[in-house]
Each structure stands twice: as C-alpha cells, then as structure tokens.
Amino acid sequence: MKQIIATRLMHWKKQWISLVFWLLFPLIATVSITMVIDTLQEDAKVPVGIVLKEQTDAAEELVAEIKSAPYVRLQLLSENEALQELEKQDLDSVFVIHGGFEQNIEQDNRSGLITGYESDVSFAYLPVKEMIISHVQQETGRTKAAYAVKNLEQQYNGQEEWTLEEIKAKSKEIQQEENLLNTALTFQGTPETVNDNPRLFPVWNLWGIFSLLSTLLVFDWVIKEKQSKAIMRLAFSRWSLKSYLLQNLVLYTVVLWIINLLAAGSLYFIFGEWISPANLLSFQVLLSMAAFLFANMFNSPFYYYTMSFALALVVGVCSGALLPSAIAANWKWFDAINPLNPLLSGDYLSLWTAAVVLSSVLWFFRKEQYHA
Numbered sequence: 001m002k003q004i005i006a007t008r009l010m011h012w013k014k015q016w017i018s019l020v021f022w023l024l025f026p027l028i029a030t031v032s033i034t035m036v037i038d039t040l041q042e043d044a045k046v047p048v049g050i051v052l053k054e055q056t057d058a059a060e061e062l063v064a065e066i067k068s069a070p071y072v073r074l075q076l077l078s079e080n081e082a083l084q085e086l087e088k089q090d091l092d093s094v095f096v097i098h099g100g101f102e103q104n105i106e107q108d109n110r111s112g113l114i115t116g117y118e119s120d121v122s123f124a125y126l127p128v129k130e131m132i133i134s135h136v137q138q139e140t141g142r143t144k145a146a147y148a149v150k151n152l153e154q155q156y157n158g159q160e161e162w163t164l165e166e167i168k169a170k171s172k173e174i175q176q177e178e179n180l181l182n183t184a185l186t187f188q189g190t191p192e193t194v195n196d197n198p199r200l201f202p203v204w205n206l207w208g209i210f211s212l213l214s215t216l217l218v219f220d221w222v223i224k225e226k227q228s229k230a231i232m233r234l235a236f237s238r239w240s241l242k243s244y245l246l247q248n249l250v251l252y253t254v255v256l257w258i259i260n261l262l263a264a265g266s267l268y269f270i271f272g273e274w275i276s277p278a279n280l281l282s283f284q285v286l287l288s289m290a291a292f293l294f295a296n297m298f299n300s301p302f303y304y305y306t307m308s309f310a311l312a313l314v315v316g317v318c319s320g321a322l323l324p325s326a327i328a329a330n331w332k333w334f335d336a337i338n339p340l341n342p343l344l345s346g347d348y349l350s351l352w353t354a355a356v357v358l359s360s361v362l363w364f365f366r367k368e369q370y371h372a
Contacts, residue, residue, distance in 0.1 A: 011221070022218050023256070026210035027263040031270060034203055045073035046124040049082035049094040058102035058139060065135045066095075066128060086117055093118045093125040095132065105139050203273040207263065208283070208340040209316040215256060215284075215291045216308035221248065222295035223304055242364070245292075253288040260284055275343070283343035290339065290356050293363060315339055 012019055050066065052059055067074045077085065085091040094117040101113055114132060118125040222245065260280045268274045294311075298304040319338050336351040 019218070022214045023259050025214045026207050027259075027266055029210045030203060030207040030263075030267065033201065033206060034271065037201060042073070046071055046092045047073050047075060047090065048124060048128055049075050049077050049085060049091045051079045051082050051094065051096040052076060053079075053097060054099045054101055056102040058105055059097050061139075062097065062101075062132065062135055066131060069128070069131060071124065072128065083117065086119055089119060089121060093122045093128060095128065105136065106143050108140050108144060110136060110140060203267055203271050204275055204344060205319070205340065207267065208343045209312060209319075211260070211283075212287060212315060212339060213308065213312040215287045216294065216312065217305065218252065218256070219288070219291040219295045220301055220304060221252070222292060223298055223301050226296075227299070246364075249288060249292050253285060256288065257281055257284045279343050282348050283340075286342055286353060286356050287339065289360050293356070293359050296363070 048066065050063055052063065063074070063076070066072060075082075075085075075091070079096060082091065082094040082096075086094050096115040096117075098113060098115065104110070104113055113136060116125065116129055116132075225245070225248070257280065260283075261277060264275055264277070264280060294308075295304060298307070315338070319340050337355070338350070339352055341347045341350055341352065
C-alpha cells in the first residue's frame, strides 16, 4: 500500500490544482450559494415599522412574535420616523403599540391597544394585523384563565397561593411542552414532514449534490489509468490490474472522507448544521464505489464528464436538493434509489445500496483480462 500511495502522490503532484479544487468544491459551492440565498431571502422580507411606547414584558413579547414571522423584517422606530418612512414607501406598514398595553390586556380591554397604518402599496398589513390580533386574544385569554384559577383557588380554599404572573408563566410552559399549536398532517396516508429549516435549499442537500459531482469528476483517474501505457507494466509486477485499481479506490475513499469531515466541521461552524460522521462515511463509501463502477464504463474522459454532470443534475432535481420540497414530493419513488439517502436520513438499506454492492461484487469476481 505504501508503494501505491507513493505512486499516487507522484500523479497528484502534477495535477494538484485541479485535485484540490474538486476536493474543496462541495464546501466552497455550498457555503457560497447558501450565503447568497440567505442574503436574498433577508432582502426579500417585507419591512414593517413598530413604534413601542412602553417597555413592558407584554409589549416585548408582541414585538418578538411579529419578528418571528419569516416574511417580516421588523424595524423599531419613533412614531414620526415610522410615518415618514411609510410615506416614502420605505416601510410596508406601521404599527403603534400604545402606552398601557400590558395593563389593558390584564383588564381584558382590547380596544385602542394598537394603531395600524398602511399605504396604497401595502400587502403585508393584513397578515401582520391578523398575527397581532391573534396574539392579543391569546394573551387576554391567558389572563382571563389566570383570574379564573385564582377565583377557584379562593372558592375551594386552595393550599397553594399562586400569583397571576406564576399562573400565566405556567400556562406558557405547558403550551411549549405540549406543542398545543403544532399538528401532524398526513396526505393519502403518508406523514407530512414539518421542516423547521427556513432555507430554500437545505445545506446538506446542496453539499450532497456537489459532493456527488465532485466524486464523479475526481474518479476520472480510473479512465486515465486504464488508458495509460504504464498500466501494461502491471503484468510483470506482483499487482494485478484489479488489485491496483482497488487499492487506489480505498485511498481515494479515505482522502474524500477526511475532506468530508473537515467540511462537516466547517458547515457546523458557519451555519450550525451538523450531520453524523457515520452518515458521511456510508455516503462516501457508496458514492466512491458507484463512481468507480461508473467510470469503468467509459473509455473517453469527455463523455464521462458529460454524463457525470447530467447524472448530478438528474439526482439534484429528483431528490429535491435543487427544487422546493413541494415539487420533489411528487417523486417519492425516487427515495428508493436516491444516492443522498445515506447522507440525509441514514437509511443504508435501499435499492441504491443493493445495486451498488451487487455491481461491485460482480465486477470483483469477473474474469480479469491480462495484457502483456
């Protein structure tokens, strides 16, 4: 194996620029595209102005609720500034949270809490308005429930004396623990997965597609080695052509997996996205075996490159990595042969895995041809 590594290092020394580029290509492409899309999504959010005339917990919770909307870019301004920005159409709409907001909620007084302003071109005013109304109704309902609990406690001489704030805090805690506002939807008997990732293209989906393309292009060494005149010397060495290719396959797989671990650490540091090293290993092993077998089918590097790009594009479209999940949902059958499944779901047992393993076994036990 040491001689194989030494020989391979001699090859890499002559083409180190292209090798390093394709090894780092999945990480560089994933980071670049994700950052650009995140920037565009942030710029595409609707600017909404908030005027906060009191600094209370209830007002701050309402501001946080509005800010959590994926389509809103919230700006805290004074009333004069907000109205001027609205007049210049730099803001879609403006909402003024008046003083006494928290006190009125505790007294179940819902009139005159907030004033909303919109322009002729406002289109986010109604959704934000409905969000505010829903939040205010939820808070007033929680306050009424807290008063009801206090009355029951006094009526039945309860031993524990809970304050209104403690009761409301407990209700919020129960709401979060029980997921009262989350539902699991099904369509035609299939569970619908709820995706909490707001990104248009999930990070690991993108990385998986670029890693597929990168591995295919790195494995052009199979074609080059088979066409090399030096390969004829193997007939006079202790290595057979099959043994020589398999040892190089193991070497490339180890190198790619090490690069994958570095990419996983980088993506976790940049985006907070982590994935199991076992998933990375199984994904890379299957991908390397598939790329090795695929390269053995070609004698021309040009046709191999063309088919590699086409294959990566087909997998990207069908797996949902390059299209929204709502479109890819129509192709559920593709999951059985999706090369990204070992990476994204850790599902090692599939038609894709069986096909790769079976093809590898057939290639390994086929009769070898010698040329001297």
